Amino acid sequence: MSKEEKKLEIMKTALNLFAKNGFYNTTIADIAREMGMSVGNMYNYFPSKESLAKELLIYTSKLFGEELKKINEMDISSKEKIKKIVELYFKMAKEEPELVDYFMRVYLSNKEIFANGCEGMLCVSAFVTEIMIFFEEGVRRKELKNQDFFAAFGLFMGYLGGLVFLFREGILGKDIEEYTNSVSENIYNALKI
Amino acid sequence: MHSKSKVIWIDGVSCYGCSHSFYNYPEIKELLEKIELIYHPLLPSNEFKFQRCDILIIEGAIKNNFLRLDFDLIELISKLINLSKKIILIGTCSVYGGIFGEGVLFNKENKGKFFKYKDKIISIPGCPPHPEWIAYAIEMILNKKRLILDKENRPKEIFSYTSHMGCVRNEYFEWKIDAKNFGEKEGCLFYEQGCQGPYTHSSCNKILWNEVNSKPRAGTPCFGCTEKTFPKKNLFKTETFMGIPANIPLGVSKRAYLTLAGVAKSLKNERLERKLIDDSE
Ligand code: SF4
Ligand code: SF4
Numbered sequence: 135m136s137k138e139e140k141k142l143e144i145m146k147t148a149l150n151l152f153a154k155n156g157f158y159n160t161t162i163a164d165i166a167r168e169m170g171m172s173v174g175n176m177y178n179y180f181p182s183k184e185s186l187a188k189e190l191l192i193y194t195s196k197l198f199g200e201e202l203k204k205i206n207e208m209d210i211s212s213k214e215k216i217k218k219i220v221e222l223y224f225k226m227a228k229e230e231p232e233l234v235d236y237f238m239r240v241y242l243s244n245k246e247i248f249a250n251g252c253e254g255m256l257c258v259s260a261f262v263t264e265i266m267i268f269f270e271e272g273v274r275r276k277e278l279k280n281q282d283f284f285a286a287f288g289l290f291m292g293y294l295g296g297l298v299f300l301f302r303e304g305i306l307g308k309d310i311e312e313y314t315n316s317v318s319e320n321i322y323n324a325l326k327i
Numbered sequence: 328m329h330s331k332s333k334v335i336w337i338d339g340v341s342c343y344g345c346s347h348s349f350y351n352y353p354e355i356k357e358l359l360e361k362i363e364l365i366y367h368p369l370l371p372s373n374e375f376k377f378q379r380c381d382i383l384i385i386e387g388a389i390k391n392n393f394l395r396l397d398f399d400l401i402e403l404i405s406k407l408i409n410l411s412k413k414i415i416l417i418g419t420c421s422v423y424g425g426i427f428g429e430g431v432l433f434n435k436e437n438k439g440k441f442f443k444y445k446d447k448i449i450s451i452p453g454c455p456p457h458p459e460w461i462a463y464a465i466e467m468i469l470n471k472k473r474l475i476l477d478k479e480n481r482p483k484e485i486f487s488y489t490s491h492m493g494c495v496r497n498e499y500f501e502w503k504i505d506a507k508n509f510g511e512k513e514g515c516l517f518y519e520q521g522c523q524g525p526y527t528h529s530s531c532n533k534i535l536w537n538e539v540n541s542k543p544r545a546g547t548p549c550f551g552c553t554e555k556t557f558p559k560k561n562l563f564k565t566e567t568f569m570g571i572p573a574n575i576p577l578g579v580s581k582r583a584y585l586t587l588a589g590v591a592k593s594l595k596n597e598r599l600e601r602k603l604i605d606d607s608e
Binding site: 253254255256259260262263267272282283286 | 571585592
């Protein structure tokens with residue numbers, strides 16, 4: 135196994151532990167134990183828990199970013215793209231709930247962990263850049279209303295985040311994927327020209 | 328001693344801004360002494376008559392059914408082009424159409440009426456063009472030097488630069504710090520104030536105006552006056568799509584530009600956050 139593959143495996147293990155026990159309650163020793171590695175060896179891969187958390191964030195953002203890029207490059211309307219993005223997000227929430235949990239609970243609620251080297255957009259730039267391209271092209275093609283970026287971004291991502299949160303809390307009456315059509319429709323109606 | 332090069336300077340539909348810019352060339356006297364100026368609409372010269380010349384300079388746009396020197400403008404230019412060895416188009420009107428409509432070589436984005444004479448044409452766009460650029464083209468021809476031209480026949484020596492290159496606000500551009508008002512020393516004018524410097528071919532920040540300044544240096548956005556798209560509307564406002572500049576610097580992909588911009592915006596250059604000149608120590 136290459137060093138990169140090993141790192142990825144450690145990140146995935148950590149992801150599960152963070153999601154289960156919370157970021158602060160998880161130690162490097164816990165992650166090492168789960169991996170069957172010595173703590174000393176763990177440090178060969180990540181010098182600190184913070185650096186692991188940071189790389190995990192970059193990894194997640196890239197993962198989302200790459201999927202969004204594929205959607206951006208499709209020759210379809212903004213309306214159809216919105217649906218694809220919603221589908222992607224809800225699918226991720228179901229299939230990789232730890233990843234979505236990590237993004238929402240660790241990144242968004244523990245920003246101080248990322249204060250050093252992950253300021254602003256630094257670690258989430260792959261993801262945010264694709265969202266920007268999606269919006270920019272929608273306006274350029276006269277499909278979406280020209281407005282402030284964050285007003286649109288907040289509406290889109292906040293809405294999706296909110297639903298995933300309800301889903302994870304077990305509050306939604308139906309399966310989250312059953313909301314894809316209505317949620318996509320609402321987002322499109324709110325953003326269209 | 329060989330005779331001086333014969334030059335005819337003709338005006339199409341023009342505001343004479345191009346001529347006036349040329350008058351500001353510090354060595355205009357010496358330059359005029361090197362040539363035989365057969366005709367110029369404003370400078371002292373003989374009465375116009377058709378004749379062969381070495382350099383034909385055309386200022387201003389073309390237009391159908393427009394009288395100039397008692398001839399139809401299009402016919403006048405056709406005849407003169409055939410009588411001249413080299414042609415210099417001066418000003419954006421003459422090259423692309425600019426303010427007054429249709430250009431000699433191009434009609435905005437499309438080929439113009441005289442495109443077939445491309446091989447002997449040199450384009451010096453600008454509204455107006457810098458006097459040094461005009462003089463450069465004339466001098467190169469007088470000295471029988473080879474001018475390296477781009478696809479639109481502009482000398483690369485002048486137009487392979489962007490007006491962004493050399494602007495004193497480059498650091499603010501790098502760190503994505505906006506100018507909040509016109510005339511301020513601090514900030515870049517790209518994000519809000521409409522500056523077209525990063526995608527405008529010109530050397531305004533290399534060869535300064537009146538040898539002292541340029542628009543963006545002084546705190547006014549570059550209007551893109553050398554380009555075929557000139558004049559655009561809303562020159563003092565950056566066109567944005569969802570807050571993202573509709574036009575990005577030449578040569579970079581949107582994805583790459585946005586990534587870089589996001590990184591720069593996330594970091595801070597504290598020196599540039601402050602006023603350049605204040606009373607503190
Ligand atoms: S290019 Fe500008 S300065 Fe020259 S004639 Fe046209 S409007 Fe006047
Ligand atoms: S003000 Fe214009 S020319 Fe100057 S750095 Fe900013 S974008 Fe470039």
